[in-house]
Amino acid sequence: MNRVLILLAATFAIAAPALAHDYMQGDIHIMKPWSRPLPPVSANGAAYMTLVNKGNTPDKLVSVSTPMAMKAELHTHTMEGGMMKMRRVEAIEIVPGKPSVLKPGGHHVMMMGLKEPLVEGKSYPLTLTFERAGTVEGTVRIFEPGESEGGMKHDMKHEEKKEGG
Numbered sequence: 001m002n003r004v005l006i007l008l009a010a011t012f013a014i015a016a017p018a019l020a021h022d023y024m025q026g027d028i029h030i031m032k033p034w035s036r037p038l039p040p041v042s043a044n045g046a047a048y049m050t051l052v053n054k055g056n057t058p059d060k061l062v063s064v065s066t067p068m069a070m071k072a073e074l075h076t077h078t079m080e081g082g083m084m085k086m087r088r089v090e091a092i093e094i095v096p097g098k099p100s101v102l103k104p105g106g107h108h109v110m111m112m113g114l115k116e117p118l119v120e121g122k123s124y125p126l127t128l129t130f131e132r133a134g135t136v137e138g139t140v141r142i143f144e145p146g147e148s149e150g151g152m153k154h155d156m157k158h159e160e161k162k163e164g165g
């Protein structure tokens, strides 16, 4: 089945438009979704952003999807025995007055089974579903981050055990 999907996958990545790169959905402000460019051989990638709750009621990011990958999940990093490991989380809390920052080494959107390489300068759609605010489709830009994006060079192995692939 996966094979068929790969064959059917069209080119989703488009040239990044020079537009403001923030979205509002209900009370949630979605700021600058981005991905780091990766070599074409990479099976998995990640997306990051900052989520700000402008309302008075806590919300949660509960699911993500993108045509760029077979599967998208919410992940976090934990230190286990001195090793940085990733694990899936059910949701990412977005509390008023406290921005939730998805960034390398922390919470992230994990994309498993990339259908297309993450190419510098391109962008792709990412659909976010919040428990209260509902669903919105945003655009993720692909670029090598500077200091301001919280970019840091470290390589992490994905620890999830999967058959096949």
Ligand SMILES: [Cu+2]
Residues within 6 Å of the ligand: 046, 075, 076, 086, 087, 108, 109, 110
């Ligand atoms: Cu991950």
